[in-house]
Amino acid sequence: MNLRTASLLAAALLSAGAAHANTELVIATVNNGHMIEMQKLGKHFEAANPGVKLKWVTLEEGVLRQRVTTDIATKGGQFDIMTIGLYEAPIWSKKGWLKPIATDAAYDVDDLLPAIRSGLSHEGKLYAAPFYAESSMLMYRKDLADKAGVQMPEQPTWAQVKDFAAKAHDPKAGVYGMCLRGKPGWGDNMALLTTMVNTHGGQWFDMQWKPQIDSKPWKDAIGFYVDLMKQYGPPGASANSFNENLALFNEGKCAMWVDATIAASFISDPKQSKVADKVAFAQAPVATTPKGANWLWSWNLAIPASSTKDAAAQAFIKWATSRDYINLVAKEQGWAMVPTGTRKSTYANPEFQKVAKFAAAEKKAIDSANPNDSTLPKSPYVGVQYAAIPEFQAIGIAVGQQMSAALSGKVTVEQALKTAQTMAEREMKKAGYYK
Structure with missing residues (x-):
């Protein structure tokens, strides 16, 4: 390795570290069981990402919706990551209020259930990552x-x-x-x-x-x-x-x-x-x-366009909505407690199938829901x-x-x-x- 290559590599590593150094991520989320569990498991993310501190703002659904809608519409910048629904995702992505989710091969976007992935995408890009979903x-x-x-x-x-x-x-x-x-x-x-x-x-x-x-x-x-x-x-x-x-x-x-x-x-x-x-x-x-x-509904993690902590926010969202996260919940709480409705691999897992006698019916319901074609007469809107x-x-x-x-x-x-x-x-x- 020549001196120039070595110094470029060192600079790249330094900037990657700087993106995460002493970063406080403010996450607005809803006060339900799966999200409370995510907060508890956040320590695993912090341990793997030294310098990043997670700060949680946990609210009732109605209050959460009000707070994040006001913040994003006024470019308030209070939150680095927001928990939003399948309702907000298409409206906000069209308005340019959200940053696209930067997925890589390890994240495996093709493992996401098609109905959910489609509902969170705009012009082929994913604008919110599903944490759990339901029909x-x-x-x-x-x-x-x-x-x-x-x-x-x-x-x-x-x-x-x-x-x-x-x-x-x-x-x-x-x-x-x-x-x-x-x-x-x-x-x-x-x-x-x-x-x-x-x-x-x-x-x-x-x-x-x-x-x-x-x-x-x-x-x-x-x-x-x-x-x-x-x-x-x-x-x-x-x-x-x-x-x-x-x-x-x-x-x-x-x-x-x-x-x-x-x-x-x-x-x-x-x-x-x-x-x-x-x-x-x-x-x-x-x-x-x-x-x-x-x-069809999902709770999803998204990054407001106003966030200045993009690298750390992307890293957290990828972690919290990944296959590895689901496996972590299974290890800590058992397969019956994992967030469902997002990934094909969850439903294909024999351990999950063993404890979830509802798995096949749930997946069939999610797969059959189509927000783009949910009414007999043609409708101008998206949503079931x-x-x-x-x-x-x-x-x-x-x-x-x-x-x-x-x-x-x-x-x-x-x-x-x-x-x-x-x-x-x-x-x-x-x-x-x-x-």
Whole structure:
């Protein structure tokens, strides 16, 4: 090695070290189990990257969303890494608010599940790396199905589901035929209800961006939902979201539940669930079309364009969303606790398959969800259970409140849909989508 080559190599090593020397990475994240585990395991990253210190800002989902949206829109620069959803990724990458993720051969981007990779990419580049992902599916009590003489198909119709709900519903014994989300919010009741609208042949907006909430598919879907829950749901269902229904199911109080695939690992865990040995899984129910019957969501790590610590941020994201990280969680916590929904290699792993009896159903649900084609009529938006436009959050929250009011009997389904349509039209006109 000549002197010039040696000095160039030394300079390169020095600059690589400098990129990491005394760097504090501020990471905004959500306060759920998988993210709390990531914080605990962060010490492994710090040990492998001397000079980098991780500083965590852990927030509830709604607060996190507010904080990171304000920061990125104003170029505030408070965070070096943000936890963002599948909703924000396409909007923010198009606006130039995120740095592309620099992947290499070791990261193996082809190992990412295609539906998730596609949802996080813009013009062929990955703009956020998936930490864990989920779809939705039907979780049910196999013992109650057997008792009722019901053979659950791999993908039932909503009519078949209602039939089983009627047979299993036994409030005196503390069992309700169906548990579903009722709590208002674009990511609460509207996540479920949008999939029900999709499979009944509906959509949020037509190709001219005109809201379609007062259409027949919406009336059919919401009418069916309200009727199903009034007859066979638990009392106070309009206040229930994921956590409330999880608690009910784990107590043995739900014959069925349609919700996030991530729930499967909790309800089949004997430490948490009284019915762990009695649960089975099927694909989310369908009606007129299978399109958009099950949602797609992921929590992802992204780098705001304002970050000045690109090298260290890229290194951390690659570490936290890698195959090695999944193996580290398995070593520390066991395969039942690994973040799922992101990599093909997780589902191919025999150790994971052994402990996760839901694995095949979960992967099938994620693979079948297509954010670019989730409605029977052509739609101008990307997203299965949401429309990836900035105005959707406000519209989804307002519509969710109307649907919750219909479920609790404060208004009729027709009134709720009419009010929701008027509000959505007003918002879309104000934002200039149509006149």
